[in-house]
Amino acid sequence: MKKKLICIICPAxxxxxxxxxxxxxxxxSGNKCPRGAEYARKELLSPERTVTAVVPSDSEVLPFxxxxxxxxxxxxxxxxxxxxxxxxxxxxxxxxxxxxxxxxQASGVNVIFSRSVKN
Amino acid sequence: xxxxxxxxxxxxxGAAGLSAAWNVAKAGFSTAIIERENxxxxxxxQCIHTGFGLHRFGKELSGPEYAEMDIDLVAANKVDxxxxxxxxxxxxxxxxxxxxxxxxxxxxxxxxxxxxxSMGCRERNRGNLGIPxxxxxxxxxxxxxxxxxxxxxxxxxxxxxxxxSGDIGLIMARRLTWSGAIVMGxxxxxxxxxxxxxxxxxxxxxxxxxxxxxxxxxxINGKERVESVDVSPFKDGVPSLSGTFKIDCDTVLISAGLxxxxxxxxxxxxxxxxxxxxxxxxxxxxxxxxxIFACGNVLHVHDLVDYVSEESENCGSxxxxxxxxDECSCTQGNISAGxxxxxxxxxxxxxGIPQKFYMRSLMPFENAMLTVKCADKILFERKLKYxxxxxxxxxxxxxxxxxxxxxxxxxxxVSLTEV
Numbered sequence: 101m102k103k104k105l106i107c108i109i110c111p112a113x114x115x116x117x118x119x120x121x122x123x124x125x126x127x128x129s130g131n132k133c134p135r136g137a138e139y140a141r142k143e144l145l146s147p148e149r150t151v152t153a154v155v156p157s158d159s160e161v162l163p164f165x166x167x168x169x170x171x172x173x174x175x176x177x178x179x180x181x182x183x184x185x186x187x188x189x190x191x192x193x194x195x196x197x198x199x200x201x202x203x204x205q206a207s208g209v210n211v212i213f214s215r216s217v218k219n
Numbered sequence: 220x221x222x223x224x225x226x227x228x229x230x231x232x233g234a235a236g237l238s239a240a241w242n243v244a245k246a247g248f249s250t251a252i253i254e255r256e257n258x259x260x261x262x263x264x265q266c267i268h269t270g271f272g273l274h275r276f277g278k279e280l281s282g283p284e285y286a287e288m289d290i291d292l293v294a295a296n297k298v299d300x301x302x303x304x305x306x307x308x309x310x311x312x313x314x315x316x317x318x319x320x321x322x323x324x325x326x327x328x329x330x331x332x333x334x335x336x337s338m339g340c341r342e343r344n345r346g347n348l349g350i351p352x353x354x355x356x357x358x359x360x361x362x363x364x365x366x367x368x369x370x371x372x373x374x375x376x377x378x379x380x381x382x383x384s385g386d387i388g389l390i391m392a393r394r395l396t397w398s399g400a401i402v403m404g405x406x407x408x409x410x411x412x413x414x415x416x417x418x419x420x421x422x423x424x425x426x427x428x429x430x431x432x433x434x435x436x437x438x439i440n441g442k443e444r445v446e447s448v449d450v451s452p453f454k455d456g457v458p459s460l461s462g463t464f465k466i467d468c469d470t471v472l473i474s475a476g477l478x479x480x481x482x483x484x485x486x487x488x489x490x491x492x493x494x495x496x497x498x499x500x501x502x503x504x505x506x507x508x509x510x511i512f513a514c515g516n517v518l519h520v521h522d523l524v525d526y527v528s529e530e531s532e533n534c535g536s537x538x539x540x541x542x543x544x545d546e547c548s549c550t551q552g553n554i555s556a557g558x559x560x561x562x563x564x565x566x567x568x569x570x571g572i573p574q575k576f577y578m579r580s581l582m583p584f585e586n587a588m589l590t591v592k593c594a595d596k597i598l599f600e601r602k603l604k605y606x607x608x609x610x611x612x613x614x615x616x617x618x619x620x621x622x623x624x625x626x627x628x629x630x631x632x633v634s635l636t637e638v
Binding site for chain 2: 132150152197214
């Protein structure tokens with residue numbers, strides 16, 4: 101099967117033409133760098149996205165603290181992950197980079213704080 | 220009136236102001252940032268998505284993380300900051316400047332030798348676009364919606380239409396969807412999207428949000444709250460009303476470009492460029508008013524914060540030279556925008572030092588040639604895989620390139636041609 105993709109790895113946004121048979125990617129063209137080929141493979145076989153959100157906290161200064169995944173996570177897990185994040189109430193203080201959720205659903209992906217909040 | 224004295228005053232504590240401030244302070248000059256919000260970081264604090272810092276730190280950070288890196292540097296270099304404080308006037312008394320600011324304590328006069336303008340920009344709103352229709356609640360800029368969701372924690376609506384395909388609007392389409400709202404469509408007047416292709420892919424295509432290119436909103440309907448918008452194809456410069464269709468929604472977000480915020484600058488006698496909407500600056504990032512400098516989005520709208528920081532660090536270093544009175548006394552020459560260049564910043568160059576220039580193209584080209592010329596002599600050429608108006612280009616003019624020019628610093632011209 102042939103499919104056109106737009107690479108989301110960098111702002112160049114290459115249009116990548118791909119061809120798959122049964123279970124594997126057989127042909128990639130249009131990418132200006134090797135990261136594009138890697139993206140195309142993942143996008144067709146098991147797409148991943150970085151997720152960002154805000155989590156409710158007990159802080160009066162910042163009642164919602166920004167968080168993100170520390171790497172891209174499978175698209176299938178995104179809505180479950182968002183539900184989990186929204187259901188948490190964080191106790192401050194928190195430090196930027198510290199872990200809110202560790203290894204979500206054994207995906208190897210952590211959710212970390214994007215901002216330090218004293219209280 | 221309270222009176223304070225500093226070597227340099229920075230107006231605005233966003234990405235530009237932070238970088239400029241710590242670069243001035245680390246040279247030993249007393250420096251203060253004046254910020255009208257209740258914390259430093261500016262718009263980065265509400266940009267919780269990732270994609271910041273790829274050039275500067277080699278990794279993809281979220282906005283708040285990027286801001287915190289600079290906030291830490293500002294603290295480490297002993298910059299004073301005045302939050303919840305709004306500057307309302309800058310007066311120039313020869314070499315000394317007075318910056319007047321208002322806060323809960325009353326009015327403060329900051330006496331200083333150098334002022335850095337880093338107030339950023341603001342969003343085009345409904346009034347700027349002149350969208351017809353009624354005036355219900357639920358119409359706001361994409362940046363305001365971003366603030367409501369990401370800082371205040373409010374969902375601004377349940378069923379949204381986004382006008383304009385700028386990056387902020389696209390990012391908000393994803394953010395709203397991830398927050399449980401439905402985005403009914405993005406309406407773009409141009410025949411091509413104005414945001415990055417990757418944002419069309421990951422913010423619209425992922426959620427099957429329709430993008431109506433070459434369409435415009437010809438009316439907003441609703442009494443108390445927005446009920447729907449009329450969307451018309453845009454043909455030959457006018458909405459074609461016969462092709463109009465309705466989209467039901469309770470919220471309209473506007474993401475149609477940014478305007479440098481220069482009311483303060485103009486009042487202080489600073490001259491603005493029509494092409495950028497920001498001040499003209501020379502090779503020291505100084506405006507036409509001696510001692511007043513500018514950097515970041517107040518100067519010209521950037522697409523990457525990494526470039527804002529870089530430009531502002533350069534501005535900080537130039538202010539250090541100004542305060543130390545060890546500026547190069549050589550003459551400055553004009554650098555002008557040639558074919559397919561909308562603008563180039565700064566608008567002057569100086570020989571003998573490396574200097575970075577930023578510019579934007581007028582039209583998209585695949586395979587372009589960047590040429591820097593003085594009369595018929597080519598000083599520098601570079602091949603580019605592509606140029607696109609939403610993506611800023613830059614180059615460094617080195618002392619070697621300007622070596623052969625005569626002492627009067629003749630005009631240099633920069634152009635982009637298709638090859």
